[in-house]
Amino acid sequence: MGEARARGSEGPRARKATSLRRAILAEKIAPYTFLLPWLIGFFVITLGPMLFSLYLSFTKFSMLAPAEWVGLDNYIKLFTNDPKYLDSIRVTLVYVLVSVPLQLAFALAVAMVLNRGLRGLSLYRSIYYLPSLIGASVAIAVLWRQMFGSNGLINQVLDFFGIEGMSWIGNPETALGTLVVLNVWTFGSPMVIFLAALRQVPQYLYEAAAVDGIGRWGAFRHITLPMLSPIVLFNLILQMIGAFQAFTPAFVVSGGTGGPVNSTLFYTLYLYQRGFTGFQMGYASAMAWVLFLVIAVVTAANFWFSKYWVHYDD
C-alpha cells in the first residue's frame, strides 16, 4: 500500500490490472523460454542445414570455391557413372538384409529361453546385453580386425581343430561376413525389448492352448508370434535404420578404405570418403539425400507390409 501511495496517481486497481496483464504475458512467454534451446537447435542446426544440404546436392562444391549449380548431375552420375557407388549400395543392402534378420532371430530365441521363471535372469540379460553396449566402439572394431586377421583368434581356434584358416578380413568373399557377425553379436538390445514384450503376453492364452492340446511349437506359432508381432516390427525398423547408417566397424576394419575390392564399402563410408577426403561436398550431399529417401521408403514399406503379418489387439 505504501508503494502505491508513493507512486501517486496509480491506484491499487490499476496496479492489479497491470500485474494481471503481466502475469498473462509471462504465462504466454514461459513455454517459449522452456523451448528456447530446442528452437535454436531446430532452426539453426537442423532445419537450416537440412535445406542447405538439399541445395548443395544440386551443386558442385569443394568449400574452396563458391558452390556451382549443376542441377541433377550429381544424382545422375551416382546411378549411371559411379561403379563404386553401386558397390556401396550392394554392400549395404547385403549387410542390412542378412545381419538384421539374423540378429533379430537370435534376440527372439534367447529371449524365449530366458523368459520363463529362470533363476539368474538379470545376470544372463546383462551378459547378453553387454556386446550391444560396446559393439559400435573402435575398441571392438580393433578386436575384430585382429580376430579375423590371418594370425587372429579365429584361425588359432580353427588351427586347434586342425583346420587351416585364412585372412577373413583380407578376402573379399568373407570380409563383409565378419561385419555381419559383429552386428549379430549385438543382439542384446532387441533381446531386452523382446523380453519386456514377452512378459505382457497373457498367461491364460497358453493355458487355454494347453487344454486344446496345442504343442509347444503350435503355441509359439499361434500365440507368441502374433502377440509379439508389433514388437518384431518395431525392432525390425529400428535395427534396419541403424544398420543402414553403420560406419565405425567398416571404417576401422578396412582401415578407412572399404576394401578389399570394395567388399566392406558401406554407404556411409563412401559418403565420408567423397565428402571429407575428396571434398566433393555437393556429391556427398546428394548421397546423403538418397540415403534419407531409401530409409524413408524402407520404413514406409515395412509399415505397409506389416498389415499382412502384424496383429494388433483391438
Add this chain to the structure above:
Amino acid sequence: MTTEAKFDQRTAAMTVGTKQSIARSSFKHTLLIAFGLVMLYPLIWMLGASFKDSEHIFSEVSPIPNPFILDNYVRGWDGAGVGFGTFMINSTIVALLSVIGNLVACTLAAYAFARMQFRGKTFFFACMMAMLMLPHHVLLIPQYILFANLGWVNTFLPLVIPKFLAVDAFFVFLMVQFLRGIPVELDQAAKIDGAGPWKTFFYVILPLLKPALATSAIFTFIWTWNDFLSPMIYLQDPRNYTVPLGLNAFLDASGDSAWGAMFAMAVISLGPLFGFFLVGQKYLVQGIATTGLKG
C-alpha cells in the same frame, strides 16, 4: 488305499516332477552359460592378450597370460604420439558436457511439449518427431560448413554445443513419454499454491523425472564415448583427440606390430563403459525395454 499311502504316492510323483524340472533347468543353465561364454570369449581373450607379450598373442587361444606382463599398458599409455591420458581427459570433458547439455536442454523442451500450451505446439512437436527419423548424415556436411565458418573446427564446441540445443530428439521424446506417466494434477496443485512454471518444473517435476534423467545420462555418456565419426571430422590436432580417435591413430601408426599395446588401450577405453554398465544396469535395461533405445 489309506490317506497316508495316497499322500506318499503324491509326494513321490512330486519328487519325480521336481527332479525332471531340475534336470531341465540345469540343462538350460548349462546351455545359456556355454553360449554366454562363447559370446564373451573375444572380450575375455582381449583382456588376457593385453597382458601377453606379442609372441603369445599370436599363438594362444587361451586367455590366461603366461608370462604376465604390464609392459603393454606402459607402452600404450605413452604411445600414439600424445599419450593416452590426454585422450581420456578429452573424452571425459566431451562426454560430461554432452550429458549436462542433453539433460538440461531435452528436459526443458520435453516439459514444454508435455505440459504447456502455446502457439505452434503441434507443428513443433511434429518437427521433433521427424528429427527422430532423420539420418545424421544429411546434416553432416552443412553442419561442418557452419561450424567451420564459426571457426569451431579443432575445438570441442561442434561436439558439445548441439547437445545444449536439444538436437538429440530421442531424449526429448523419451522424456515426453515419461512425463505423460506423471499425473497432471501435481502441476495443477503447484499452480494453485502459487508456483510459477519454473518453480513447478524444479520442485515438482524434476525430482520425479529421476529415472528418465538417469537413462538419458547413461546413454548420452555411452554414445558420446563411443562416437567416432564426428570427432574424426572436427578434431584434427592429436592433442584434441578423443579416445576412439587415439585408438584408431594407434592402429594406423603401428600397423600389426603393437597389438599388445593396442589391446591394453582398448581395454582402458572400454573401462568407463563397463563402469556405467555396472552402476546403471537397472536404468539401462529399463530404458531399453520401455523406449526401445539402440545400444
